[in-house]
Amino acid sequence: MESGNVVIIGGVAAGTKAAAKARRENPDLKVTVLTRESYVSYAGCGLPYYIGDVIREEKELLVKKPEDFLIDYDIDVITGIEALKIAPEEKTVTAKDLSDGAVREFNYDKLVLATGASPSIPPVKGKELGNIVTVRTLREAFAIKKLLRERNIKKAVVVGGGMIGLEVAENLVHTGIKTTVVELAPHIKWLFPARRTRLCWRAT
Numbered sequence: 001m002e003s004g005n006v007v008i009i010g011g012v013a014a015g016t017k018a019a020a021k022a023r024r025e026n027p028d029l030k031v032t033v034l035t036r037e038s039y040v041s042y043a044g045c046g047l048p049y050y051i052g053d054v055i056r057e058e059k060e061l062l063v064k065k066p067e068d069f070l071i072d073y074d075i076d077v078i079t080g081i082e083a084l085k086i087a088p089e090e091k092t093v094t095a096k097d098l099s100d101g102a103v104r105e106f107n108y109d110k111l112v113l114a115t116g117a118s119p120s121i122p123p124v125k126g127k128e129l130g131n132i133v134t135v136r137t138l139r140e141a142f143a144i145k146k147l148l149r150e151r152n153i154k155k156a157v158v159v160g161g162g163m164i165g166l167e168v169a170e171n172l173v174h175t176g177i178k179t180t181v182v183e184l185a186p187h188i189k190w191l192f193p194a195r196r197t198r199l200c201w202r203a204t
């Protein structure tokens, strides 16, 4: 890649890997990662095990902190900022600082979108009520753990019997919570959990 200015939106697995690769390819590039979260480069696959107290320390989920990228790779990671608009003709990204609402503009020569996915919430009545959570980000896992600790939760329903739903269910059971999995399909997906965990940690 010729020298220039690379902006990456999203700072978890894909975004930070793209940033590190760009730096390895060209030490002269200016590389900036924008992410609306305060945590970057974390092991999403560990979240169910953190909820289940198998992983006890928050720091075990965090592969790198934002400042590590500056020190180790000369990559500027800006957290708590949400990209709102991309203008491809001008090659700019308009983003809002979530702490004070200030709007900033970033120029780029190359732009990488690594914005990931978001949970699909079924259109069911009452979905906005309390004690209903999704498991996608580290912040959500912290909130779930706090909920379990502070509200003395005894029963849980997990909507979705895919691998993540089942891992969450397995971990809720591990903490002593009576758990029911609700699945639309006539079957659930399953892979032996210990094997999945090992695969996950190797990948990160």
Ligand SMILES: Cc1cc2nc3c(=O)[nH]c(=O)nc-3n(C[C@H](O)[C@H](O)[C@H](O)COP(=O)(O)OP(=O)(O)OC[C@H]3O[C@@H](n4cnc5c(N)ncnc54)[C@H](O)[C@@H]3O)c2cc1C
Pocket (backbone or CB within 6 Å): 009, 010, 011, 012, 013, 014, 015, 034, 035, 036, 037, 043, 044, 045, 046, 047, 048, 081, 082, 083, 084, 114, 115, 116, 117, 135, 136, 137, 164, 196, 197, 199, 200, 203
């Ligand atoms: C509970 C759970 C368990 C999992 N288990 C496994 C496993 O065992 N093995 C495995 O391989 N994978 C697993 N995964 C999947 C893996 O975590 C994801 O594939 C991986 O996190 C995807 O990384 P990503 O960088 O593409 O996206 P994400 O992790 O979604 O990161 C995207 C980032 O972009 C940010 N962003 C989005 N829009 C904007 C915007 N407009 N401005 C600024 N920032 C923005 C988001 O806030 C987020 O921080 C699991 C995921 C979860 C949630």
